[in-house]
Amino acid sequence: MNEVMAELAKEHAHTTQGERVDSLDGAHAPELTKKVQRLAVSGSQAGAAESGPADLNQRLKKLINAAPCMLFMKGSSQEPRCGFSRQIVGLLKTHNVQFSSFDILSDEEVRQGLKIFSNWPTFPQLYANGELVGGLDIVKELAESGELENTCPKAATPEHRLKSVINQSPVMLFMKGNKEEARCGFSRQILELMNGAGVEYDTFDILQDEEVRQGLKTYSNWPTYPQLYVKGELIGGLDIVKELKESGELVSVLKGES
Structure with a gap:
């Protein structure tokens, strides 16, 4: 999948109907790039x-x-x-x-x-x-x-985009890597806890977007990753999730029940 091949076919103009299912105000330069x-x-x-x-x-x-x-x-x-x-x-x-x-x-x-x-x-x-x-x-x-x-x-403004990213899914995990491949030990540990809880969640790879990576630290006043959000609210990082798991509250928190 990492082969780099130039597509040589000539492009022809077509249009497609795009249904807005979710939104994320994105960008590249002073906004945000990717993934x-x-x-x-x-x-x-x-x-x-x-x-x-x-x-x-x-x-x-x-x-x-x-x-x-x-x-x-x-x-x-x-x-x-x-x-x-x-x-x-x-x-x-x-x-x-x-x-x-x-x-x-x-x-x-x-x-x-x-x-x-x-x-x-x-x-x-x-x-x-x-x-x-x-x-x-x-x-x-x-x-x-x-x-x-x-x-x-x-x-949109960077702050508006951060809000959109955070609220893209009821449960959003900002981490290094993704569900298939964690890129640091802390992210790997929190994935294991999340998967064990059996609650659906989405992830955002902060390694792919430097503006999100830096901006979210200030926006949430939380300097490290991973960061877990439920219904747009910051829950915390790995230590907090571990505590919730040990207290038996993790599932209810992820479901937004407490």
Whole structure:
């Protein structure tokens, strides 16, 4: 999945109806980049693989609507992994377009499913307000015509985006890595506790988004990760979750009952 191959097919303009299932005001420069990119996705790859097309479509809709302007690309906005992705990121930055991005190399199901869902066979793909704008050629045309800045909605304030991220799921865990692969010992431990509780939750990989990583520390007045939120309210980190587990309160807290 880490192969870096340039899509050589010529892009043709199509549109798709994007249903707003969830929202995350995202961005790149003074906003935030990425991974809503699994940040914003509920369900693991393994779970998604067992689900049917309808479940995949719902997942894709959530991803597409994860930010007002969403770019599906190879690599990240900080480190594009193909020439086309590098060019489109450069155009968006040059024209001060605020966007979030998703690395399609990190998720083969999204990579293949989005081609069918959007009837658009190549990447990168840019979406605004849940609807397909197009690929590199379309973005180039919009840039040349002066319409690019008006195509994507204006970014919300960083604080508004943090609120949107926190409230994306009733139970949100901000961690290093994701459900499938924790990237630090503390995150690994809290995943074990969360999985043992049997309550559905979503995760956000703070390693993929430096502005969320730094901004959330100030916003919540909580300097370390992981951070667990229930219904938009900070519960705490690993130590707090351990205490709730030992006291028998963890499940009820995750369900918002106490």
